[in-house]
Each structure stands twice: as structure tokens, then as C-alpha cells.
Amino acid sequence: MSRRLGRRRAGFLRHVLDHVSGGRAGHGRQGHAKVVLDASGITFADSVLLNLLILTHQAADLRVAAPTRQLRRLLRLTAVDSVLKVRATVEEAVTC
Template identity: 75%
Template sequence: MVDAGDESGASAVPAGVRVPDGSAVVQYAWHDAWVVVASGSYDMHSITPLAEAMGVAAAKHEKVVVDASGIAFADSTLLNLLIHTHLATDLRVAAPTPQLRRVLELTGVDAVLKVHGTVEDAAAR
């Protein structure tokens, strides 16, 4: 888990961690939300850094936004993580890639989660 900046959102500077498969997790405060930026591919072999970050974010913050604009591949492992995080906090998914949006639609998860076009929209509402 990476924790960057202060929680006020005034001047948080993102910090990131790269894992061997090329996935990355970056976190920062934005207005009254905690943003977790996920990039790369997520399956059962690569989900751990993101799952840890999401678990801590959900425990510490009332509103968590997942910036999904950099997700290249996602399977049911990521869907499971999103649903569990949604049950623990006010989760918003921002800017999902076309592949992730298709998975969300096909599984009906888009009807359960709050999906927004941008991080700004997700954090503001």
C-alpha cells in the first residue's frame, strides 16, 4: 500500500508502487474522496497490491474513487474486489477502460456500482 500526501486534498502528490507484472497502484486525496489509481492487468496473480490498497482505503475513508482509466485487463477477480469494497465504503469507479466497462456491463455490476466518466465527477458527487 502506498499513502501519498495529506488527506485534505489541497496539494497531495501521488506516489506509486510497481509490481512485477507492470501493474501499479497510486493513491492520493482529491477533495473529500480518496483516489486509488489502478493501472495494468488484474487477475488472481496480480490483484494483491490493489486489494491491499483498497482494503486500507475503505477502512480509512468514507468515499473511495477507483481511477480505472489505466486498467488494461480485468477478470472476475477485480469485479469481486470492487463489489467487496463497495460493501465496505462509498465506492465510485471512474473512467473505466472500454474492456472494463464491457465486463461491468456484461456481468451487471455496472448496475450495482457507481460508475462515472471522470475522477472529478466521481469525487464530486
């Protein structure tokens, strides 16, 4: 992801996260046990992204890797960082 997470990018990200996680409630599909989102290029995030992250977390073992300062701040202010596995690097997210 890079730049702002606009409506079009949010829709694409929702599709990808839904696919790799097996769906919000599973829907009988097999997803990946671990999903790592490289968030290093996200420069703007709002409730749309938070919702996507939480839904993905409910369906899979989501790790948010290398979030930007703005995203880390949003996760901290909303206390979502206490629910998600947020890691400093992609490598750390993959191995934790």
C-alpha cells in the first residue's frame, strides 16, 4: 500500500484481506493461518482501515508490520494496538 487509503484502494485491500484470511467469518473457506500486512507505505488511515484490520484479525492471525508514524498513532489512540499484533518490521511480523 502506498499513499492514502481511498475508497478504491480500501475496496481492493478489503478483497485481498478477505481472500487471504478465508473471509470475515470463515464462510467455510480455508484462509491462511497468518496474514502479514506491510503497512510501511500507508500515509493516511481512518476508520475504514481500522475496520478492515479488525475484521481480518477476527478471521485470521493478523500481524501489522512496519506501520508508519501516523498509523501507529491512530492504532494507539483507538487502542487497536492492544488487540492487533503490531511489529516494527516485516521480518519480525513473519517470525512472531
